[in-house]
Amino acid sequence: MSSAKKVIVIGAGIIGASIAWHLVKAGAKVTVISESGAGGVATPNSFAWINASWGNPEVYFRLRTRAMAEWKRLAKDVPSLPLAWCGGLCFDLPPDKLEAYAAEHSSWGYGIERVDAKRAAQIEPNLVAPPDFAVYVAEEGVAEPVATAKALLADTERLGARVVGGAVERLALAGDNVTGVVVSGETIDADEIVVAAGAGGPALIATAGISLPMETPPGLIVHSRPYRKLLNGLVHAEKLHMRQTAEGRIIAGSDFAGGDPGENPEATARKLFDVTRAALRGAEGLELDFHTVGYRPTPVDGFPVIGRAEGVSGLYIAVMHSGITLAPAVGLFASREILKGERDPLLAPYGLGRFAQ
Template identity: 30%
Template structure:
């Protein structure tokens, strides 16, 4: 089968769907190709948290600030009610150098529009009473963190993109692209396009290489989030809380905790034991609470944990939005806007060049 489209977007996660929606809304003919079901990659392995503060990464923070504004406006555009329950984001610092790094980063975070401040160990414990007798030096607190629903966001973008005229094709893995000829090859045939957008997440590396763009993306990484048994009665509502030294991230989900801590790697049981030990150390009242897999999924990653968003002018043009390193849900609306503006040669309203490979030092 041979077909054509003005723009072919590869990847049906929250990033690709945001791109498809923003392009279609602007009147561009769009076809989106997804290897599985919509939202079946990294978008299914999120903690359903949208926040604006990314420590040491003001570029991701700027994208997240812009995206959070879009999420708040979702009922008007694209036109869907989203759950947004404000819980705040707390980062626990146990070492003086972590506090020093926060202070060094603060001006750039404020310039990016982030509302964040350094608080005392006492205030951190007031905000999260589960914290045990850690040697806390201080903590960072940002009120702009919300519990949302990734599936609802994926569905809203998909429906709005289709209503705007985009064609969404699932079960259609891309086998190769010929960026010079503007061809996308699939098991069902090939599509020609004036522009190709790679938003394929964990499967992006080989596709961008076909276009002559050498992004230092890692191999697909399996993310796993854990959940606990029901918490003891009376357990308080807490902010999304990150223990900076260990990477232990927790939030309440109903009457349980949702937990993440890095990546399991080859020895999943050893990783789980490490997670359990960190929980016992950080939140002693929860020591020994059973842990269960909540969700798994593959995700992409860049060396500096900042997305690659860039544009090789055509025709045919090639654009990419990948390497979000777990920040995709928080960055998705802004990513869609930026790719749309790059394709249409509009002013994106921020320094997109800083996100392109040509401007990055990642080694």
């Protein structure tokens, strides 16, 4: 570039942090604006599973496995990222569906091992009831969400970006061109605006006349007090997904994104925690510390929106539920598209324009 492109990234969760890092690494002049600070709003409430597991078509599987590989590339550039490739043991489907998943994803190249109760007990010795049949994927992992976003943002600042606090009131327009953002009544100009604001994204882009059909289902996750090591990796049992952090906290939800908190989230949390404790041998002293209720930014068809908005220039949108898995690939692909006009073929299904068809 003859002169550095000025880009504003709205949002400091895992997606905004990754896009900002890749942009500044590629030579852009980047400003990150976030009302909530490093980590954003959705990211701190994430189960933080890095995977390409069941329930998705092959085209989305390919994007997710590419993202898993990009995490390893990014970790070489930012060694402080708190990643753990701990493996995932899955038995939250009926045996016939679990076998169908294993057969399908194995044919796609996913490293699935079919395991019996003996092998499951070797992988996770503290399960009270090891499953008779499960699948194990050694290459799955976790990225501690807030610490990962903070590490990326810290390195983004080291590389020359600005990270500022504040609420973006609206996008600034000149005709059909987005020219900046308005923060506290002041307009900050840029060549391109990236909206990576999670659940806040639709309201922001609506100020430019753009509609993003999205849902924000709630998900409750419980967090224990730090405890001795009980889990080696991710465990996906029926209505109980759990893992243990490096500091010893057991994190659990009724599924990986967290379950419905119901009318009394505190009671739901206590019940879920009792189920978690009962599932683990040696967990008698495990204590509930707190629970979170996150609102997952999910486009209505369940798949990401990544790309420029149609009908206006200067606006790039990145909103998705699977932010922890997808972050490094989205950051890389978005930076290339914004700075060079190159759209990666893996992003082809994920433009906003699909909702207009």
